[in-house]
Amino acid sequence: MSSTNPLQKDIVTLNRRYLLLVQQMATTKHPLLSASVPGWLTLKVRGMTLEEIDQLAEDMIAPCFHMNMNEVNFERVQELPHGSRRKAYMTNVLVSQTASHA
16 A cells, blocks of 8 residues: 555555455345445456455545435434444335345
C-alpha cells in the first residue's frame, strides 16, 4: 500500500475487503448477491486476481461500494434499535430487491 494518508489507507482497505467479499459471494453464488451488488460489478470482480484487486483498491480515491438502498429505507434502518429488528428489516429490504431483480 503506497498511500501515506491515514484516510486514504482506510479507503484502500475498505475497497480491498469489499472487492474480495464480492468475489467470494460470486464464487459461492450467495443468494443476496444480486440484491446487494450491481451485476456489472459482480461480473468484473469474479475473474480478477488478488493482485488486480489490490491494485484496483489502491488506485480508487473513494470507497467503491454502495448499498442498494433508497433514502427512505436507510432512514428507517437508522431509526430502528440496534440488533435483530434492524437485521430483520434489512433482510426484508434485500429480499424485496432480490424479487424485483428476478
